[in-house]
Amino acid sequence: MLISNKMRIRVLFFATLKDIVGVRQLQVDMPVGATIGDLLTHLEATYPRMKDYRPVVLTAVNEDYVDQRAQIRDGDEVAIFPPVSGGEVQSEALIINRPGEIYQITRDPIDAQKVARQMLRGEDGAICIFEGVVRNNSKRKRTLYLVYEAYETMALKKLEEIGIFVRQAWEIDGVALVHRLGHLDIGATSVAVIITSPHRRPAFDACHYAIDKLKKVVPIWKKEFFEDGEVWVEGQ
Numbered sequence: 001m002l003i004s005n006k007m008r009i010r011v012l013f014f015a016t017l018k019d020i021v022g023v024r025q026l027q028v029d030m031p032v033g034a035t036i037g038d039l040l041t042h043l044e045a046t047y048p049r050m051k052d053y054r055p056v057v058l059t060a061v062n063e064d065y066v067d068q069r070a071q072i073r074d075g076d077e078v079a080i081f082p083p084v085s086g087g088e089v090q091s092e093a094l095i096i097n098r099p100g101e102i103y104q105i106t107r108d109p110i111d112a113q114k115v116a117r118q119m120l121r122g123e124d125g126a127i128c129i130f131e132g133v134v135r136n137n138s139k140r141k142r143t144l145y146l147v148y149e150a151y152e153t154m155a156l157k158k159l160e161e162i163g164i165f166v167r168q169a170w171e172i173d174g175v176a177l178v179h180r181l182g183h184l185d186i187g188a189t190s191v192a193v194i195i196t197s198p199h200r201r202p203a204f205d206a207c208h209y210a211i212d213k214l215k216k217v218v219p220i221w222k223k224e225f226f227e228d229g230e231v232w233v234e235g236q
Contacts (some may be wrong), residue, residue, distance in 0.1 A: 006031050007074035011039070014081035014151055015221040017057070020049045030072060037068035039078060054085055063154040079151050082234040084219055094156045096203070100167070102176035102194075103159040105152050110178050112192040119174040124196045128203035130211050132191040134184045138233075144225045146189060146223070148181045151219040155179065158218045166195070166210050170202040173187045177210060179220055188221075 007207060011026045018024055021043075030039060036059050044050045050057075059066055060079040095104040102115060116127050134146050159177040167176055174196040184190055193210045197203040222233050 003104065006030070007032050007034075007072070009039070009072055009075070010077045011043075012077065012079040013150065014149060014219065015080065015223075016082050016234065017053065017080055019232075020047055032074075034072050035068065036066060036070050036072065036078070039072060040080070043080075047163055053082060057151070058080070058083060058219075060151070060154060063151075063157055065217075078218040079154065079219070080132070081151065081219060082221070082232070084221060084234075086215070091223065094152055096156065096160055100174040101160075101163055102174075102178070103156055103158065103163055104178045105150060105156050105159075105174075106178065106180055107182045108180070110180055110189040110192050112178075112189065115176050115192065115193045116196070119176060119194060119196050120171045121173055121196065121212065123198055124173055126195075126196070126197045126200040126203040128193075128195045128200070128207040130207050133187045134186050134188050134190060136186045138224050138226075141226050141228075143186065144227065145186065146184045146190070146225070148179070148184065149221050149223070150179070150181055152181075155218050155220055159214070162210055162213050162217075163211075167204040169209075170197070170206040172197040172206050174201050175206065177214065179214075179218070181220075 006029050008027055008029050011028050013021045013024060058081050061070060061076050112129050116129055136143050137224050163175040163177055172195050176194040178192045180190050193207050195203045195207045224231055224233055
């Protein structure tokens with residue numbers, strides 16, 4: 001009986017890296033025991049521009065962040081992307097909705113006030129709502145519109161992790177984290193964080209933490225469109 005020394009993995013690319021490779025996903029064969037670093041080296045041989053991202057590229061295996069030393073196994077799904085920006089994936093809205101918690105990735109307009117009313121309980125004395133909206137300029141250039149892209153299933157998972165943490169860390173009743181994808185015009189809400197609480201201070205603090213954490217760890221990117229071109233916005 002022959003034992004294969006090869007394994008096949010599914011590799012997903014996002015934002016600028018998707019543009020470099022030219023496709024959203026590839027099936028790649030790698031030697032058994034290969035690491036994320038080995039995979040990147042293998043891809044860089046075919047797509048040399050990926051080398052520019054080697055110091056900052058983020059990677060995930062089966063929707064969990066890993067570093068370049070992590071070992072890959074046969075059948076794994078590996079995602080490779082630049083730092084999150086905090087584009088287009090055709091899918092229905094992804095949502096987790098349970099008492100006191102709402103996490104959603106959607107292509108529909110976000111109505112933060114409606115979500116807040118759904119969450120409000122008689123015991124609550126405060127609602128803190130943060131909305132990120134599309135502005136008409138960036139770096140002294142006029143912005144026409146934005147397009148948001150996400151690693152959708154992982155993004156929903158990370159929203160849930162943030163929500164669970166803030167409910168444990170602060171005395172709040174409810175948390176909702178909603179992010180929109182696709183084409184967004186100027187003034188449209190791209191992200192909303194809603195916190196309900198008996199008192200205002202925990203609501204403010206939890207809301208502040210949640211949006212800051214979301215911008216750092218949730219795999220969502222935006223492309224800005226100007227009169228003279230377009231550019232992916234990437235984090236540091």
